[in-house]
Amino acid sequence: MKNILKSSLSNILNLFYPHLCLHCSSKLEKNYFYFCKICLFDFSYLECKHNISTFAVFENIGAIKTLLKELKTQKILSITKIAAAFIVIQYFRLKWPMPDVIYLMNNPLIKNHQYYLSKEVSLFLKKPLKKRQNLSEVALIVFDVLETQKFNQIKETLLFKKVYAIGLCFDVFFDDLDLFL
Numbered sequence: 001m002k003n004i005l006k007s008s009l010s011n012i013l014n015l016f017y018p019h020l021c022l023h024c025s026s027k028l029e030k031n032y033f034y035f036c037k038i039c040l041f042d043f044s045y046l047e048c049k050h051n052i053s054t055f056a057v058f059e060n061i062g063a064i065k066t067l068l069k070e071l072k073t074q075k076i077l078s079i080t081k082i083a084a085a086f087i088v089i090q091y092f093r094l095k096w097p098m099p100d101v102i103y104l105m106n107n108p109l110i111k112n113h114q115y116y117l118s119k120e121v122s123l124f125l126k127k128p129l130k131k132r133q134n135l136s137e138v139a140l141i142v143f144d145v146l147e148t149q150k151f152n153q154i155k156e157t158l159l160f161k162k163v164y165a166i167g168l169c170f171d172v173f174f175d176d177l178d179l180f181l
């Protein structure tokens with residue numbers, strides 16, 4: 001009985017702090033959470049460009065792909081918040097103006113990982129999460145993977161004063177990006 005209790009407790013703890021690296025499954029050293037020291041090298045912020053309104057946080061590689069996968073499955077409770085924190089940090093690094101709203105591209109009734117990610121960013125920035133458009137407002141749209149070509153087409157049809165879009169990564173490798181920037 002004691003063992004069952006112990007194993008269920010460790011299962012619960014694993015939801016918050018898994019003891020193996022999510023990407024390479026090596027044992028995590030003390031004070032490391034989710035990813036090991038080596039995999040954390042993949043978490044390098046993309047160098048910010050100026051005068052752009054569409055950007056990403058990380059390169060679409062290794063451990064970042066695992067982070068995306070975990071974000072989609074929503075099995076680890078705090079992953080969405082961590083991903084949102086990375087997005088908010090990159091947002092400030094980009095020195096974009098504070099948005100009036102966080103705009104939801106999808107139907108807000110569909111509570112998928114994209115919804116929760118947008119919601120966490122809206123909580124961090126203390127800006128409302130909305131589906132309604134307003135010509136006088138500046139909007140920020142949050143993506144897990146930013147499909148730049150597709151988004152640039154959609155952007156033309158949006159009715160905000162200005163639209164900024166940020167993704168945890170781009171759909172292509174950063175070096176392959178056409179200079180739409």
Ligand SMILES: [Zn+2]
Nearest residue numbers: 021024036039
């Ligand atoms: Zn690792």
